[in-house]
Amino acid sequence: MERIIVEGDTPLRPKRLNPMPTLEPTTQSFIDSLAAAGGPALYELSPQAARDVLRGAAGHAPAPAATVEDAIWPVGPTGSVEVRIVRPEGVVGTLPVILYTHGGGWILGDKDTHIRLVKDLATGVNACVVFPNYTPAPDAKYPVQNEQAYAALEYVATHAEELNVDLGRLALAGDSVGGNMAAVLALMIKERGGPTPVCQVLMYPVTDYVSNDGSYEEYSEGPWLSKKAMQWFFDAYLTSPDQADEITVSPLRATDEQLSGLPEALVITDENDVLRDEGEAYARRLYGAGVRTTAARFEGTCHDFLIIDGLAKTPAVEGALALVTSFLKRKLA
8 A cells, every 4th residue: 555644744742531633723713713603512402503504604615617517317216316426628529537425514505615625626627526415414324325416427438429438447536435435335335346446535534433532532522523423423324323234334444355455445534533543544444455555644734634625725635636637637648
């Protein structure tokens, strides 16, 4: 595995007890503004009110010009899947395709909260991004969201000429629980013999159920994402905690045999994040199973840093986007 050390990563440092997160100045100011505003925690809100919180924090910063098309495809377990298709503006011809699954704890997030990141990917990679706007939890429960995303992928495969995309240059990508879904889709494709991606990009992914140690303990109170919020997300998503044993919920629990042969991976994590350790553990599991894997941790930032408007110009965002786009351009060339 290739591992990239970003901004003074020191993985052998002693574990901090009750740490004060080390954040770069803009990120610290963002977290301070949240604390000053007060109000209930995310997990104390209704799902709709929580969605409004993320909509207020993401999706409004300037983004590159791109062509955006919304559609409803008649596929999937609920009978239809809403999708957003984003292409670089003014580009004609057949493009590689990225199936992007979004984060937000399965409850939050949508085609608008992630539009800046999706446009950045489409223009930076020169690719068509297909974004399944899956049904959020608790309106739908596991495995509906995964099956909707898989159905969208199959639709792309059977309509590649119509969509003007090259299925031989297919990538999976996602952030947070969307990173979970991208990892899960790779496993589902292997099991079902679906369209084969050339790579997967997992940005601060969920790879396991809520934990009581490591970064889950260090950053249980955040910043931004807390352990209680993750528990709230899982409670809304799963019908029973027993489902956490399934690899399509917790890909970290897959066997080496199940992981072997998966597409090359790029795994992005961030320092101050309950999900940091499980993302890095999944990267280790992948390369241990023979999957070519690059892992990079970005110091001084927090979960969701790639979509939060107030962090759009921070070094971590600029560095992570440069890494992701260069990786995808190379693999989809």
